Amino acid sequence: MSDAKQWGTIDLAPIGNCAVTALVDRQGRYVWACLPRVDGDPFFSALLGGRDPDADDAHGIWAIDIENFASATQSYRRNTAILHTILTDTDGGSIEIVDFAPRFARQGRTYRPTAFLRQVRPLRGTPRVRVRLRPTMGWSRAAPERTSGSNHIRYLVPGQPMRLTTDAAIGHVLDERWFRLEQETSFFLGPDEPFAGSLRSTARDMHDATLAEWQEWARGLATPLEWQGVVIRAAIALKLCVHEETGAIVAALTTSIPEAPDSGRNWDYRFCWLRDAYYTVQALNRLGALDVLENYLGFLRNIVDETQGGHIQPLYGVGFEALLPERIAADLPGYRGMGPVRVGNQAQEHIQHDVYGQVVLSNVQAFFDQRLLRPATRADFQSLERVGDRAFAVHDQPDAGLWEFRTRASVHTxxxxxxxxxxxxxxxxxxxxxxxxxxxxxxxxxxxxxDRIETEAWNADLGHFTATLGGTELDASLLQMIELRFLAPDDPRFLATFTAIEKVLRRGTAMLRYADADDFGTPETAFNFCTFWLIEALHLVGRTAEARDLYNTAISRLTHSGLLSEDSDFETGAPWGNFPQTYSLVGLINCAAMLSKRWSAVR
Structure with missing residues (x-):
């Protein structure tokens, strides 16, 4: 068996249906999926389980292996979240695995079950395959009890029993037996209820309907002329981060992927940060994806009603949960053995005053945009005024800031x-x-x-704005002064601040959030979203050629699935942090829209 501490990769491909998601590795193995929703217990936990999926004692995986494996290729069906993996053996035999989570309109509603569907087909030769379906439960390596029937296996997970329905021989799956794949075989993993109808024909119908649903959604995106593939893939991944039942948007699909090796900066991002969600809907708005905005505004209206003009947390559960207590899952060793694995997030307790601006900014488009099915009303405005009252009341009070410092508070600019x-x-x-x-x-x-910002955040001795009122430090969020229209790009104060930020925070082609030590020491990796803020600022101050070069460098570091995690190594660009990270995908979209040639260039 390979060294358990060395296995782990976030070069993964997400599939999902806005109810559940899974991360699939390059050999078509499910290594991460939580049920019954994104912030639930991991049913597939190999990503944090400390075992190579090839190991005899691997757990938390769903693998369809080809005997005498030689190579794998993987790609998405164009403009969809349907994943194709081709495995080839040493004799040239090959199979194709098609993975997706069903999603399509049915009986006036969107059908998005807690389910995954796999279609496996022989392509060449006489390939032999093996199915290893080894779920886990309870944030541990423990396997659930299972029972079986003539064409199904039940996995008795507390709170969410699951059933595998297949037209493969059940004994092959139960015993993980190698067998010759001679015809298309389907596997439907979903709720513990009988599967109605023919599995193969129903699976094909679900595939075709899901394909049409995704391609129709992508067809409606107002993409820039350049980098269209990058933008569409990022937009689809952002939509996979939506919990459509409530409109919540999670910051990432994973927990506890460290921001840097052995740093302890391991956080659970499977919740809805109002800040991250604001940036997400802002980016998707630029592409015309109003469905995500409208659904998220419903989520926000519920949060605002619940708080009644009082304190608004920086994050909530996807079902509006306010209590998200943080604990350690001690039975999982973590990504590459780099624990701890955290469940929940202590940031729920933080005071972060920027959240009031993000609530208002997310809502304000609804007062102007006549395309919306539900334009904002005077009653909505009166409700938002309570948020504004809170913003004004606390604007000069200390908080944890957008970087969520855990042991200190300041009045953050x-x-x-x-x-x-x-x-x-x-x-x-x-x-x-x-x-x-x-x-x-x-x-x-x-x-x-x-007036307070212009007088107290400006440090006359240093000649630039600072990250805290009356302070001396810098952070990358000061670049948002132009995005928020507080300053013009040619304002001498902004230009001086930008010069200072580049000098202190820029690391070649990447950008730090901040350079000062925090609760966990000095930052060791670049924060991808801040790199995109750098690219935006370069363009807006007239350094567009440099901005385009940096953008092309950034997209050269995409995973094979076309996505980014939260952080990257300064030197190598290697990905670190939770995946896929909405902040980073937002940056991909915003910068492409800003830097691209206009469509008129091809007319």
């Missing part, structure tokens, strides 16, 4: 900036609703906060 944006955008919304008195009220509050 980014948080104050977002509180300013909340008041500024409420003034805009009041104007379009024909409420001049409210517009004047919110503009006056925005002006008060602007």
């Amino acid at each position: 980014y948080s104050v900036l977002m509180c300013w944006a909340a008041c500024d955008r409420l003034a805009n919304a009041a104007g379009v609703l024909g409420l001049p008195e409210r517009a004047a009220h919110w503009q006056a509050r925005a002006d008060i906060i602007r």
